[in-house]
Amino acid sequence: MLSLDVPPPKLPEQAGPLPATPGVAASGRWGPRRKMLLWLSPAVLSQYALDVLAMGPGLEALVIRAVWALSVVLSALRMDEHSASSQRLHTAFQCTMGSLCFIALVLVSGSCDGVYFQFFPCLPLLLCLVYPQDSLSVTISGALCSASAAGMLWMAGRPVSQLLLWGGIIVTVTFVGAYGASExxxxxxAENEGRLERARREALESLAISERRRAHSEKLATIGQLAASVMHEINNPVAFIGANLDYLEREVLSERREISREELAEVFRETRAGVERVRQIIGDLRGFSRMDAEEPTECAVADVVSDAVRIARLRLRHVARLEVDIPEELPPVLAVRRRLAQVLLNLLVNAGDALEARGHEGSEVRIIGRCEGARVVLRVEDNGPGFPPHVLPRLFETFFTTKGPEKGTGLGLALSRELVEQCGGTLVAENREEGGARLRLEFPVGSTARAAS
Structure with a gap:
């Protein structure tokens, strides 16, 4: 049988990082931070034109600019974009080197009387814009600029009030920049968390749709196995309905004056019973094959077993004798009725397939229900060959099957266990001591499961 399943999508948090090569992004190209640094390096060097306008051509300013640009390039080559500690180290190095180079430019341009001295408060603010992820490095830069400005003013013999004024301005600008970077x-x-939450929600919705489709495809696969038996089961009532209609046609159109009303009533009863039997079979199959998204409710175990057995008899009628031992007083369980019926039908059909492969008479399938403490236990047993030792550990693996490709998808037992666990139950497989296979389902009693949820 064909399966319409697709592998469920991965949740965003399950995706691992791509392997990285030092100095190169995982895709084989420069990452965004390295690209920014490579653009920043020529920009720093090109600012030498401003140095020429401010203080004329000079080798000192060119050397400082070259050292600054070279530090940016070296940092880009050594940084590992997949390591947070490497990025923090890079940011601290860049902020420190940038501050020291700018302080050197201020000294070259004339110390506190030069044109660049007025831009001391701007440097921490610019670094906040370039590196908003790290406030500590920017704070270090502000401290260096504040101390350098105060030292230059003190060496120039300026009053203490001017030292405090400039120091306060630089500290205030640094604080404002760091606060803005923090916000x-x-x-x-918050935006990243929102995007991640939306991605998770969409992934979960896709996963739910995939699970529903997988369950639906397994339903159709099970019904496909029953198709021949269903045709035979429907053909029987249809055959005697046709015979009764022929009889009625002969009697009504015959020239006999006397027609037995008792015989006609019996024919009508048989015909109505045949129609009702066909309607019941079609209704069971239609209800079972429906895709539903029902919420778990308290349902009577006997009713669920009856739903599954009515369809399973179509498969087991000519394979094995089906015995049902479900006490009416069993407490209800919290489950989705159609899904639980699907699980039982899967187990019964699997038992029929195993017994049919054995190929001799005396085959039996039993479904037994008992209440053990606060749990309801259902056992589906057969007197077939049982599970081979090498098969038993892999029985509930997805796509694992011992049937041929025309009979099994390898999804039935795996899906059955998932559906049972969704209802708070368990499904285990074992071999009977007296021979044959047993699948044991346990569910908490309905009121207990509802209190736990």
Whole structure:
């Protein structure tokens, strides 16, 4: 049988990082942070044109710019974008080197009387914009700039008030920049969490749809196995319905004046019973094959077993004798009735397939229900060959089957266990001591399961 299943999608948190090569992103190209640094390096070097306008051509400024640009390139080559500690180290190195190079430019341009001295408060703010992920490194830069500005003013003999003013301005700008970077990180983190939550929700919805389709395909596969038996079962009542209609036609159209009303009533009763039998078979199959999204409810075990047995008899009628031992007083269980009926039908059909392969008379299938403490236990047993030792550990693996490709998809038992566990139950397989196979289902009593949920 063919399966319409597709592998369920991975949740976002299940996806692992791609392997990385040092210095190169996982895709084989430069990552976004390295690209930014490679663009930043020529930008730093090109600022030498401003140095020429501010203080004329000079080798000192060119050397400082070259050292600054080279530090950016070296940092880009050594940084590992897949390591958070490497990124923090890179940020600290860049902020420190940037601050030291700028301080050197201020000294070259004339210390506190130079044009670059006025831009001391701007450097921490610019670094906050370039590296909003790390406030500590930016704070270190602000401290270096504040101390350098105060030292230059003190060496120039400026009053203490001016030292405090410039130091306060740089500290304030650094604080504002660090606070803004912190708020930016919070907003970015909230957006990332929102995107992740949406992705998780969409993945879970896709997974739920995939599970419903998988369950539906297994239902259709089971019904496909029953098709020949269903045709035979429907053909019997249809045959005597046709015979009764022929009889009625002959009697009504005959020239005999006297027609036995008792015979006509009996024919009508038999015809009505045949029609009802066909309607019941079609109704059971239609209800069983429906895709549903019902919520678990308390359902009587005897009613669920009756639903499954009515369809299973179509498969087992010519294979084995089916015995049902379900006490009416069994407490209800919390489950989706159609899904639990599907599980029981899968187990009964599997038992029929095993007994049919054995190929001799005396085959029996039993479904037994008992209440053991606060749990309801259902056992589906047969007197067939049982499970081979090498098959038993893999019995509930997806796509594992011992049947031929025209009979098994390898989904029936795996799906049955999933459906049982969704209802808070368990499904285990074992061999009977007296021979044959046994599948044991346990469910908490309905009221107990509802209290636990």
């Amino acid at each position: 930016f990180r919070k907003v970015q983190r």
